[in-house]
Amino acid sequence: DLKKAGLLIFANKQDVKECMTVAEISQFLKLTSIKDHQWHIQACCALTGEGLCQGLE
Structure with missing residues (x-):
């Protein structure tokens, strides 16, 4: 059931x-x-991994 699911978008290549x-x-x-x-x-x-962990917090 995805009715309450959030949406996370990683904007790669920054x-x-x-x-x-x-x-x-x-x-x-x-x-x-x-x-x-x-x-x-x-x-x-x-x-570099920059921003990856922050997105999962």
């Missing part, structure tokens, strides 16, 4: 100069229109 920002991703995915679920976008870099 070490790449041309990557989308968290705000741009939120706008592109229209996340602010989601009112009945909690959501979070976590900026991260898989190469």
